[in-house]
Amino acid sequence: MNALRLLVQKPWIWSFAATAIVWFITIMFTGGASAAGLSQAALTFAAFSIIVGIGQMFVITLGPGNIDLSVPAMMTLSGTVALKLMGVDNAMILPGLGVAVLLGVAVGIGNYAFIKLLRIPPIIATLSMSFIVQSMAIWTNRGIRIKPPALLADFTTSSFFGIPNVAIVAFVLSVIAWVLLQKSVYGRWISAIGQSIPAARMAGIPVDGVRLATYVLCAVLASLCGYLLASFSGGAALNMGSEYLLMSIAVVVIGGTAVAGGDSNVPGIWGASLFLFLVVSMLNTYGLGAGIRLVMTGIIIIAVIMVAGGRKRGRA
Amino acid sequence: MKLNLSTDSVRLLIPALSLTVLLCAVFYLQPRAMSYTGLNLLFNLAVPITLATIAQMLIMTVNDLDLSMGTFVSFVACVAATFLPTDPLIGAAILLAAIAAYAVLGIVIHVRELPSIVVTLGMSFVWGGLAVLILPAPGGQAPVWARLLMTSKPPLVPMAIVASIVIAVVTHFIVMRSSFGVLIRGVGGNTRSVERAGWSIIAARGGAYALAAFFAVLAGIALVGLTTSADANIALRYTLLSIAGVILGGGEFVGGRVSPVGAVIGALTLTLAGSFLSFLRISPDWQIGAQGAILIIVLALRLLLNRLEKREKGR
Numbered sequence: 001m002n003a004l005r006l007l008v009q010k011p012w013i014w015s016f017a018a019t020a021i022v023w024f025i026t027i028m029f030t031g032g033a034s035a036a037g038l039s040q041a042a043l044t045f046a047a048f049s050i051i052v053g054i055g056q057m058f059v060i061t062l063g064p065g066n067i068d069l070s071v072p073a074m075m076t077l078s079g080t081v082a083l084k085l086m087g088v089d090n091a092m093i094l095p096g097l098g099v100a101v102l103l104g105v106a107v108g109i110g111n112y113a114f115i116k117l118l119r120i121p122p123i124i125a126t127l128s129m130s131f132i133v134q135s136m137a138i139w140t141n142r143g144i145r146i147k148p149p150a151l152l153a154d155f156t157t158s159s160f161f162g163i164p165n166v167a168i169v170a171f172v173l174s175v176i177a178w179v180l181l182q183k184s185v186y187g188r189w190i191s192a193i194g195q196s197i198p199a200a201r202m203a204g205i206p207v208d209g210v211r212l213a214t215y216v217l218c219a220v221l222a223s224l225c226g227y228l229l230a231s232f233s234g235g236a237a238l239n240m241g242s243e244y245l246l247m248s249i250a251v252v253v254i255g256g257t258a259v260a261g262g263d264s265n266v267p268g269i270w271g272a273s274l275f276l277f278l279v280v281s282m283l284n285t286y287g288l289g290a291g292i293r294l295v296m297t298g299i300i301i302i303a304v305i306m307v308a309g310g311r312k313r314g315r316a
Numbered sequence: 317m318k319l320n321l322s323t324d325s326v327r328l329l330i331p332a333l334s335l336t337v338l339l340c341a342v343f344y345l346q347p348r349a350m351s352y353t354g355l356n357l358l359f360n361l362a363v364p365i366t367l368a369t370i371a372q373m374l375i376m377t378v379n380d381l382d383l384s385m386g387t388f389v390s391f392v393a394c395v396a397a398t399f400l401p402t403d404p405l406i407g408a409a410i411l412l413a414a415i416a417a418y419a420v421l422g423i424v425i426h427v428r429e430l431p432s433i434v435v436t437l438g439m440s441f442v443w444g445g446l447a448v449l450i451l452p453a454p455g456g457q458a459p460v461w462a463r464l465l466m467t468s469k470p471p472l473v474p475m476a477i478v479a480s481i482v483i484a485v486v487t488h489f490i491v492m493r494s495s496f497g498v499l500i501r502g503v504g505g506n507t508r509s510v511e512r513a514g515w516s517i518i519a520a521r522g523g524a525y526a527l528a529a530f531f532a533v534l535a536g537i538a539l540v541g542l543t544t545s546a547d548a549n550i551a552l553r554y555t556l557l558s559i560a561g562v563i564l565g566g567g568e569f570v571g572g573r574v575s576p577v578g579a580v581i582g583a584l585t586l587t588l589a590g591s592f593l594s595f596l597r598i599s600p601d602w603q604i605g606a607q608g609a610i611l612i613i614v615l616a617l618r619l620l621l622n623r624l625e626k627r628e629k630g631r
Binding site for chain 2: 065123124134135253295296305
């Protein structure tokens with residue numbers, strides 16, 4: 001009984017409960033035939049939202065107004081540049097990865113430079129940055145679709161004992177993120193800054209350094225996700241990041257991270273990412289039209305937030 | 317002898333200045349733009365963007381953010397292009413219901429203390445879905461009166477300029493002069509003290525959202541009046557444009573500090589930035605990037621001016 005109460009108090013439990021319900025309903029509808037396939041697809045596609053979602057979560061934890069809108073442009077740029085550099089050569093996989101990470105670091109530093117030096121609200125700074133990054137992507141891409149190296153394409157599309165490789169990558173990154181947030185000084189600093197910048201500064205926390213590191217981390221994760229997604233889908237496309245803007249914010253908030261900052265949680269991102277993918281595939285199995293599917297997705301998102309949001313108020 | 321400027325007018329200075337500079341640059345590059353037709357073409361699309369920016373500004377006044385603005389304007393455009401010309405009553409009823417939905421949204425966000433970003437994010441799916449249901453393929457036709465209004469040619473000054481001035485004056489009176497405007501700005505500034513003073517915060521939030529929806533509806537109708545047909549994705553970029561417009565115009569994300577006149581100028585600046593870049597013959601690859609750069613330059617200027625203002629005060 002006590003354990004149950006403890007479980008109900010966890011903010012991430014709601015997204016997992018919702019995921020389980022949706023999974024069950026979908027399986028019931030298809031007569032249990034596609035249980036394994038559905039779970040595998042859900043893990044694969046959720047993995048991409050998890051990777052960008054973790055970065056976005058770090059940024060959102062920094063406090064009110066902190067958000068990174070350059071995520072989709074970053075994904076597109078890193079996917080495009082990395083695939084162009086690798087040029088279907090297996091030996092270039094690691095250099096490609098390195099370039100993707102470096103691009104992420106550069107864009108992250110750029111983002112924070114705008115925020116800090118020009119004192120622009122993060123939402124506008126990252127938006128302006130995303131315009132510039134998107135232009136660079138368009139300029140490098142030129143509409144040519146370059147295939148990923150065979151080894152990398154194999155890695156991203158196959159699975160290990162039934163678990164998709166990208167999901168394993170997402171899991172490793174999640175564990176690192178969880179350790180960073182919960183066990184390291186850096187994580188404590190982020191939460192402290194999210195709760196009150198003046199107080200954090202008084203306590204001697206290097207506020208600017210931490211915020212810079214966080215924006216860089218977010219850009220690097222988005223870049224990594226773009227690299228994987230481009231390899232997974234057999235080439236980079238200019239609009240490949242677009243749906244991940246809303247997705248990255250939605251998974252963070254549905255997962256139970258406080259939008260006001262200072263309180264984050266990694267398991268919730270998994271629940272929310274799986275949930276969002278399953279909702280779409282559930283509505284797909286019912287054979288509904290695109291319009292009704294969108295409306296239902298929106299209503300379900302709002303419903304989950306209303307249930308989960310109400311619980312959170314008591315704790316704050 | 318020094319001109320005594322209030323802080324509010326200083327806030328307006330930078331947006332007005334950047335608009336003027338941009339306008340001069342456009343005239344320099346393309347002198348033919350300096351005519352009735354030229355101005356009309358330059359600012360034609362500004363009217364719906366301005367209205368959407370005003371709508372976003374009203375939401376930002378109560379410290380919220382509407383990420384569904386683009387999809388909502390698209391939805392209204394679809395309704396305006398399908399129901400309004402043939403069954404005006406049904407069309408009007410749908411639009412009224414949408415405004416009511418916004419009011420409910422504002423109340424729910426307040427009562428349940430939900431983050432507006434996420435709720436409107438969810439709503440963007442709903443509006444997008446409804447738009448697809450109403451108009452599955454691009455098409456429809458504009459209501460005759462909207463078409464007439466948007467293409468009318470008043471003497472001396474083009475329609476787009478007249479409309480912008482009217483919007484600026486009307487919203488200035490609503491937000492800066494009326495008691496309702498003071499109330500919603502108070503909610504943005506300090507909710508608790510407004511509540512203690514005996515005002516209903518629920519009514520204020522609901523009212524602000526409903527008024528925002530009203531302006532967004534006008535934006536959708538104006539857009540259809542210009543384009544004569546609609547599409548479920550017609551106005552998606554309005555979400556970010558409207559936020560950028562408010563900020564360019566000197567508004568803030570929190571604290572109820574907004575300026576309707578500034579927002580109108582900000583929207584005009586953004587519209588003009590697009591034309592300016594095409595006059596510069598920048599390669600299409602870099603058009604979006606240059607737009608980002610312009611945004612950054614204007615904001616940097618604003619920082620500079622704020623610094624100067626502070627130095628003046630320090631003296």
